[in-house]
Amino acid sequence: xxxxFGSVADKVEYNTIKQGLKNLAYRxxxxxxxxxxxxxxxxxxxxxxxxxxxxxxxxxxxxxxGHNRWxxxxxxxxxxxxxxxxxxxxISLVHNGIIENYAEVRRFLEEKGFTFYSQTDTEVLPNLxxxxxxxxxxxxxxxxxxxxxxxxxxxxxxxxxDHPNQMNLMKLGSPMYVGRADEAVYVCSDAYSFPEEVKTFxxxxxxxxxxxxxxxxxxxxxxxxxxxxxxxxxxxSADTYCLGKHEHYMQKEIHEQFDYVxxxxxxxxxxxEIKLGGLxxxxxSFAESKQVIFTGCGxxxxxALVGALAMEEVGRLMCRQMxxxxxxxxxxxxxxxxxxxxxxxxxETADVIGCIKxxxxxxxxxxxxVNTPNSTIYQMTDCGIHIRAGKEVSVxxxxxxxxxxxxxxxxxxxxxxxxxxxxxxxxAFLSEVQKLPYFINKVIAQEQKIRDICEHYxxxxxxxxxxxxxxxxxxxxxxxxxxxxxxxxxxxxxGSELKHGPLAxxxxxxxxxxxxxxxxxxxxxxxxxxxxxxxxxxxxxxTNYTKQEVDNKIYDRLISTETGENKFVTAMVFNVVGQxxxxxxxxxxxxxxxxxxxLAKSVTVE
Ligand code: G6P
Numbered sequence: 001x002x003x004x005f006g007s008v009a010d011k012v013e014y015n016t017i018k019q020g021l022k023n024l025a026y027r028x029x030x031x032x033x034x035x036x037x038x039x040x041x042x043x044x045x046x047x048x049x050x051x052x053x054x055x056x057x058x059x060x061x062x063x064x065x066g067h068n069r070w071x072x073x074x075x076x077x078x079x080x081x082x083x084x085x086x087x088x089x090x091i092s093l094v095h096n097g098i099i100e101n102y103a104e105v106r107r108f109l110e111e112k113g114f115t116f117y118s119q120t121d122t123e124v125l126p127n128l129x130x131x132x133x134x135x136x137x138x139x140x141x142x143x144x145x146x147x148x149x150x151x152x153x154x155x156x157x158x159x160x161x162d163h164p165n166q167m168n169l170m171k172l173g174s175p176m177y178v179g180r181a182d183e184a185v186y187v188c189s190d191a192y193s194f195p196e197e198v199k200t201f202x203x204x205x206x207x208x209x210x211x212x213x214x215x216x217x218x219x220x221x222x223x224x225x226x227x228x229x230x231x232x233x234x235x236x237s238a239d240t241y242c243l244g245k246h247e248h249y250m251q252k253e254i255h256e257q258f259d260y261v262x263x264x265x266x267x268x269x270x271x272x273e274i275k276l277g278g279l280x281x282x283x284x285s286f287a288e289s290k291q292v293i294f295t296g297c298g299x300x301x302x303x304a305l306v307g308a309l310a311m312e313e314v315g316r317l318m319c320r321q322m323x324x325x326x327x328x329x330x331x332x333x334x335x336x337x338x339x340x341x342x343x344x345x346x347x348e349t350a351d352v353i354g355c356i357k358x359x360x361x362x363x364x365x366x367x368x369x370v371n372t373p374n375s376t377i378y379q380m381t382d383c384g385i386h387i388r389a390g391k392e393v394s395v396x397x398x399x400x401x402x403x404x405x406x407x408x409x410x411x412x413x414x415x416x417x418x419x420x421x422x423x424x425x426x427x428a429f430l431s432e433v434q435k436l437p438y439f440i441n442k443v444i445a446q447e448q449k450i451r452d453i454c455e456h457y458x459x460x461x462x463x464x465x466x467x468x469x470x471x472x473x474x475x476x477x478x479x480x481x482x483x484x485x486x487x488x489x490x491x492x493x494x495g496s497e498l499k500h501g502p503l504a505x506x507x508x509x510x511x512x513x514x515x516x517x518x519x520x521x522x523x524x525x526x527x528x529x530x531x532x533x534x535x536x537x538x539x540x541x542x543t544n545y546t547k548q549e550v551d552n553k554i555y556d557r558l559i560s561t562e563t564g565e566n567k568f569v570t571a572m573v574f575n576v577v578g579q580x581x582x583x584x585x586x587x588x589x590x591x592x593x594x595x596x597x598x599l600a601k602s603v604t605v606e
Pocket of ligand 1: 297298299300301343344345346347348349352395396397599600601602603
């Protein structure tokens with residue numbers, strides 16, 4: 001986590017750095033800080049909370065760096081915010097990642113007479129660089145020695161007061177991009193948050209040291225060997241950060257799903273064939289795999305649950321799934337006939353990266369369901385499907401989850417056709433999945449009604465979300481969304497499991513969000529709803545039954561929405577209802593919808 005943004009030019013505006021940090025706020029918003037090298041020395045500003053709370057200053061300099069913090073090693077106070085300075089006050093440094101041996105490095109430096117003003121891991125970095133400079137190293141050698149001395153993952157940029165026309169960068173494990181404009185060079189934690197004027201950018205590989213000036217970028221590895229950066233065109237839409245008519249990015253991203261589902265399907269269904277360009281070279285080996293393991297974190301893991309079920313039921317491959325943070329430390333039976341499917345919007349989630357390394361060591365091949373080309377995970381996979389969801393800004397993932405599920409369904413049916421799925425079912429799926437954008441818009445058209453329901457139930461302390469089969473995973477995803485942005489406690493359960501424990505909690509104070517698909521054992525879910533009603537539980541029913549088709553005694557509020565017959569496509573439609581419910585619960589409770597407390601969008605620490 002944490003966001004880094006910096007620039008070097010004849011004139012770097014402090015406010016440009018502040019804007020860069022605002023764009024990167026999804027990576028952490030516990031505190032923020034900026035350092036600018038000016039003629040009069042280095043000026044540093046810090047704030048607790050979101051970078052928007054940094055003062056507006058008309059300050060310019062020759063190099064400036066900034067940081068958004070997601071707190072790990074010390075409380076999210078102004079004092080603990082980056083940049084950190086060295087004992088001689090010459091180095092101002094910002095850091096994304098974790099220095100695992102910081103306690104040992106700190107002792108080493110204390111023995112040399114260095115003092116520390118914080119408990120953070122980051123503070124050892126500027127001082128270690130100062131130490132190596134004092135031993136006679138030039139700046140690059142000091143950076144190399146520092147990078148080798150510390151253990152962990154880091155993306156670092158810093159200013160040295162004796163070199164006010166350059167920015168210095170060290171990279172090992174945390175994402176960093178360099179972008180070039182006509183008059184300036186920028187560094188940023190993602191490729192989407194560069195200013196418009198950036199025309200080309202390069203993703204920095206691990207174990208690299210960079211000296212960046214306004215008209216040159218010198219790169220070397222940790223042995224001092226000089227290297228060249230390859231820059232590519234920046235073809236990224238300018239309106240990513242434009243809210244338009246929407247109140248929040250989350251709302252914008254929910255509404256955009258029509259367009260992004262259309263985009264994800266474009267060219268992928270031709271002559272009744274599913275074409276996934278990124279898989280051409282590996283689809284045969286994939287179809288012959290002995291087992292497929294699906295993984296991801298948070299909402300991406302919930303999407304992976306849907307993918308695994310579809311791949312087993314439709315693709316007829318043996319599947320299992322586990323959250324990446326668990327899979328990484330679980331000794332599963334894995335061999336070279338195993339495929340790992342990693343689902344990640346950002347492509348930078350540390351637990352997923354760890355899983356890939358672990359599974360690869362055991363011989364598995366890796367297929368990435370990715371949204372961010374050039375991301376670390378994208379680069380680590382053997383092949384992949386680009387979900388084409390565009391940039392997501394809101395911390396809670398919505399349109400990416402929809403497109404992740406969609407990509408995995410396309411894959412499941414593609415493999416299914418080879419492995420025995422009936423052509424009739426296959427064709428029915430193809431025709432239905434192309435109506436998904438239409439079904440999604442039918443949900444969005446009911447936003448006002450959903451808003452009103454949320455207003456009525458906004459004071460609920462607990463919500464149970466239940467569904468069966470694939471809808472269990474939509475229940476989990478809806479519950480995750482409700483808790484992460486509205487802070488209402490929510491549990492996602494299989495309807496069948498209700499009677500094995502959770503029913504003990506049901507009374508007239510509990511809100512129950514029940515997912516009922518009229519095409520998949522509806523009577524079973526109906527029984528679960530009856531069990532809830534018998535104990536006085538309130539029921540918000542999400543279903544594809546029409547109002548006329550369903551007994552009004554089984555619900556308090558009804559959200560009836562159109563779907564086809566395919567249970568997976570229906571699940572994706574119901575998931576959009578869950579997104580809108582969680583959004584409006586959060587709004588009614590006055591939450592910061594796009595930036596929920598304690599969370600961040602891109603989790604680059606374990
Ligand atoms: C964080 C975000 C979630 C996201 C998860 C996985 O926890 O808050 O919204 O689902 O990370 O992120 P990824 O980028 O790997 O999909």
